[in-house]
Amino acid sequence: MNPFLSAFICVTVMTTLSNVTAQTRRQPVDLLVLGGTIVTMDETRRIIDDGGIAVSNSRIIAIGPRAEIESRYTSRQRVNASGKVIAPGLINGHTHVPMVLFRGLADDLDLQEWLTKYIFPAEAKNVTEEFVRVGARLGLAEMIRGGTTTYCDMYYFEDAIADETAKAGVRGVLGETIIDFPVADNKTNAEGMAYVEKFVARWKGHDLIVPAIAPHAPYTVSEEHLKAARAFSDRTGAPIVTHIAETKREVDDMVKAKGASPVAYLDRIGFLNDRVIAAHMVWPQGTDIAILKKRGVGVVHNPQSNMKLASGVAPVPRMLSEKLFVGLGTDGAASNNDLNMWEEMDTVAKLHKVFTGDPKVISAQEAFELATIRGAQALHLEKEIGSLETGKRADVLVIDRDTLNQIPLYNIYSDLVYATKAADVETVIINGRLIMRNRRLLTLNETSVKADARIFRDKILRSLSTTGLAK
């Protein structure tokens, strides 16, 4: 045999054998995300250039340089993220998702007028299980497009919202409202508590849904019912979602009625603990922040909603320096008017700079933390989500870096917070599953989501015109 030929055959056979060996050595996984700059948000805030993530059974099983991940894992399902940014899914810490159906219905009003003249009547006439499902689908579609992978909700018919959320493949801490007046789904506290009992039992332990009890606020729920909500949470482990100290008026009224700030009052009645998620906290008084810290309460800041309703500016820089668990939320789209976490990040950094007069306050990196790892802490889910780390749930974004508004790039956090838009999110993975790929929604039919919402719009307008409220 020609020695060159024999050498050639020998090399070929060896290469093939070594490929086979490498392939058999490589562990098959569900999904590989390869290439791109990974913003991990882990404890060291590691950035991995040309990185890779291996996902199996809904979790990240390895993260590191692409070459290393590719040499150890194989998958039929791959996302090519070369030239993109890979980041943890965003966490919208507070919303009322079906209220997207009221987006733009009544704006530029004060909270009291807005609620009592428009929102409550509109809700009384329109909120049904079907309304909630249609609104949830519209809001979920908008959130997925914008890279929100987890949201914390408070509304009515929360069981239907959980059902829609699970179907859409989105993660949610979903709180069924408890309030001391008749609402769409429950007319009495007893009915509400019975609903929550069933709701929590149904969803407890679900991979995506964390069912919660949501006593609306200390001024709309009696002491007795707040204590019952806390007892329910103690017994079931369900988180407690609530609004605290949103307006100055709420604080003043509470001081008059109970001789204490809302936080101090809630602490006195034994309501606060490390399962409580408190939205707004615009007006903490005296030692309130220390109480919240001591009790391990999570706080969710909603800058755009607080601005639009003129509620005030929460002392977030102080909360951060006192190491409170603080996240970021959009609030409902009726008071925002979108579910866009990119704009909340941009706003939170800018608002606190001008409000404190200190342009160094809330850096771009801190703003991004509020929407990811700190947001996870605020929802008491930091062991599961909020960063890209081995062992955590695979809630991952792939973000286009090639849009005009992002060029050039000098600092990754500046880019993410001050320049990236919701429309730049390209691919969304939640719990290891592809939910949006190359800007195409995979779990929701966008056309019918929109069509259904438009039908409800017409119903809402008709319902309000009979009361003379339509503008």
Added chain:
Amino acid sequence: MNPFLSAFICVTVMTTLSNVTAQTRRQPVDLLVLGGTIVTMDETRRIIDDGGIAVSNSRIIAIGPRAEIESRYTSRQRVNASGKVIAPGLINGHTHVPMVLFRGLADDLDLQEWLTKYIFPAEAKNVTEEFVRVGARLGLAEMIRGGTTTYCDMYYFEDAIADETAKAGVRGVLGETIIDFPVADNKTNAEGMAYVEKFVARWKGHDLIVPAIAPHAPYTVSEEHLKAARAFSDRTGAPIVTHIAETKREVDDMVKAKGASPVAYLDRIGFLNDRVIAAHMVWPQGTDIAILKKRGVGVVHNPQSNMKLASGVAPVPRMLSEKLFVGLGTDGAASNNDLNMWEEMDTVAKLHKVFTGDPKVISAQEAFELATIRGAQALHLEKEIGSLETGKRADVLVIDRDTLNQIPLYNIYSDLVYATKAADVETVIINGRLIMRNRRLLTLNETSVKADARIFRDKILRSLSTTGLAK
């Protein structure tokens, strides 16, 4: 002849004749925009459902119901806007367009540190005619995508910026900087004034470009040079673009140095008139607003830049109630970090609500006015642009109404200000010419615009690493 056939022939001939007559009766125009809801921003703020616009020789020659426009005009060039919103092009009243190349280079710093440690050194090492051309093209592409049809600029090598702006088909009030220290294009005031002389002579009377003189600020230009700028403006009719009262420190320094606020000082030296366009005006003192009103000065508010640099909150509600000409701007992308007028509109409404504590302040409609007709007033161009009216220049946007973030729609101004995103702009017409159609840029090559910008990014980073400034 078969009577049916003869009747058929007769009808056919008559129909053909009547079509010919109708067609000969219909006036041929350059462009028709048909269907869609027109938000005119005219004096009565008329909204036209299923409207139409006829454009000829760069101007709107008719606007009204679609059926009426279609019956009177014909054109080979048509934009179908059915189901969309048709609005005036947005006016970005203040920016430094080439600074997009510094987007995200240095953030979360105070104005003084940001300018002296980062921006001035970066400019000293990088700003050339080629730099401003590349930066201008990137900024123009971003602005077109976001529906900005007119912008007011202040930078160096403004002649090159004018050239790029005219090539891109965008309207600009473009001010060549006059400043009392050596800068990239001119080393002395004499050089600067000679540049401006040639620059204004070259572009005066251009359809798109309004050349201007831009004395940087009262604290960086001497009284003598400010007076010379004003004399130049008197002689040539060129507008004067400047920064006034951006920071409290500027005001305090001016009071110490001149015994008057910046506005009072400028008025005393005879600088202010109805060709002046004053950016920022965060800190008007005493009777400053009355002076500005009396002199007919245009003021441009830059909410996001003022927030990010912690400059303060301009008293815009008071300016509006005193009927000042106020527009809205992004400022340079190095302090924003984008050229997105939709986010400025959203921010201006929300910021002033929370800052004044009054949620009714700056309604959605007023915010939209600031970016359109009031912005035109601030640039002293309200006779030409800012609204969709017969006789005005055809600067027109067609905006997609079918994106998830805009559904449902109850109030058109709420939708435009609180829910519409830059990415929702579909088609852009400037001076009667299609500049973007169905989200495709027609006057700029997006791929090379981005590639050129990335080359400059690398140059900028290298230039700063030698001074140890790169982060």
